[in-house]
Amino acid sequence: MSKKIEPSASHADGSAATSNDAQAGPEAVPTMIERLQRLTEGQETITLGELTKEIGSQGHAPLLMIAAIFMILPVGMIPGIGGALGTLVALIGFYTLLGRNGIWLPGFLAKREIPADRVRKAAERLRPAADWLRRHMHRRWEPLARGNNVSISAIAVILIVTGGSLLILGAIPVTVPLVGLPIAAFSLGILARDGVIVAVGYALLLIAGGAVWLIL
Secondary structure (H helix, E strand, O other): OOOOOOOOOEOOOOOOOOOOHHHOOOOHHHHHHHHHHHHHOOOOEEEHHHHHHHHHHHOHHHHHHHHHHHHHOHHHHOOOHHHHHHHHHHHHHHHHHHOOOOOEOOHHHHOOEEEHHHHHHHHHHHHHHHHHHHHHOOOEOHHHOOOOOHHHHHHHHHHHHHHHHHHHHOOOOOHHHHHHHHHHHHHHHHHHOEHHHHHHHHHHHHHHHHHHHHHO
């Protein structure tokens, strides 16, 4: 059974644009995976509301990264999940653009369930990659990856547009991981304070946009 929560409550004490400095950096990536694994313990399903409350409590970047990972992995292929994740991404972008802490989810979205076993398996598969990233990422080009600046504002707008587009394009399964790739790079770069990864996200956005255009 899924844990009970208040689906319409606002969550998070972290920075609106990114996670707090004390919780950011390359070491934050495996920590986030550990928290995701703990969330699924003893559960048959988890809801987006629970995910927002647990992962989003440290800021927008960790929650954004989890949403992007779900898009890329088979979790995003579950009917209806792609659109729900897109809506979550768009809301993260909206609150980031406003400079607001936390994410408020409407009840129908907060109650959307994801099989816990799929999330657990995804976290297990991601753990080695998270440890590798922790060793190889560095704080660099930080103006691209932190604070209320042009880059973060541009990413927020991108999240609103790309996330919102999945309400329609999410019906085409291949578009979900394509949209998820640049979002994953953005979130990873912001979480690790690695502007190089953010720059890669912009490049992936152009590639993914071209691929979606060809598909349509």
